[in-house]
Amino acid sequence: EVQLVQSGAEVKKPGESLKISCEGSGYSFTSYWIAWVRQMPGKGLEWMGIIYPGDSDTRYSPSFQGQVTISADKSISTAYLQWSSLKASDTAMYYCARAGDYSDYWGQGTLVTVSS
Amino acid sequence: EIVMTQSPATLSVSPGERATLSCRASQSVSSNLAWYQQKPGQAPRLLIYGASIRATGIPARFSGSGSGTEFTLTISSLQSEDFAVYYCQQYNNWPRTFGQGTKLEIK
Numbered sequence: 001e002v003q004l005v006q007s008g009a010e011v012k013k014p015g016e017s018l019k020i021s022c023e024g025s026g027y028s029f030t031s032y033w034i035a036w037v038r039q040m041p042g043k044g045l046e047w048m049g050i051i052y053p054g055d056s057d058t059r060y061s062p063s064f065q066g067q068v069t070i071s072a073d074k075s076i077s078t079a080y081l082q083w084s085s086l087k088a089s090d091t092a093m094y095y096c097a098r099a100g101d102y103s104d105y106w107g108q109g110t111l112v113t114v115s116s
Numbered sequence: 117e118i119v120m121t122q123s124p125a126t127l128s129v130s131p132g133e134r135a136t137l138s139c140r141a142s143q144s145v146s147s148n149l150a151w152y153q154q155k156p157g158q159a160p161r162l163l164i165y166g167a168s169i170r171a172t173g174i175p176a177r178f179s180g181s182g183s184g185t186e187f188t189l190t191i192s193s194l195q196s197e198d199f200a201v202y203y204c205q206q207y208n209n210w211p212r213t214f215g216q217g218t219k220l221e222i223k
Contacts, residue, residue, distance in 0.1 A: 037160075044216045044217040047205070047213060050212070060211070061211035062117065100207075101148065101150075101165070103160070103205075104162050
């Protein structure tokens, strides 16, 4: 069974750093891209970027380029999304999804709350 | 970046009736178009890919059509569990982009 399991909810202060994770199982992790998708409270889905764990090829939406870093550790079948300095506007639910083209499996989401 | 525009923003339909949701791309995406359903508190679920191919386990009442810049998702006879938000997404170009969503509500 394909599963993507994300790390738990986070509460952070502005300016703090954060790294959230997405562990894949039930399939060849290095053979499928993993995308990250943001959903701000009450809003729609925003495609942030994507990584191919096999060779770490990474692509970002221009809206998120330079704002976040996507990485992966294929030895533990885990992808990451990280921020070096969080802002209140980063408050959102973040989903990982097996992707490349369309996204057929999704993680359960990680809620990130940034508040002073 | 390709802009995906969905209409209407909200659609009110009675159970048992047909619902038709539209998605327009700012430039051709060929048939590289997917539809997702999202219910409150849940992750999105893939319904359709390749503009018209139902994903595994998706009921036959869901159908997709279109190519190029105009796409439609049709739900033939609405069930209570179908009331949700629906998103289209193009995967023809980088970056992939979503529409803003259509909320399907009970009339």
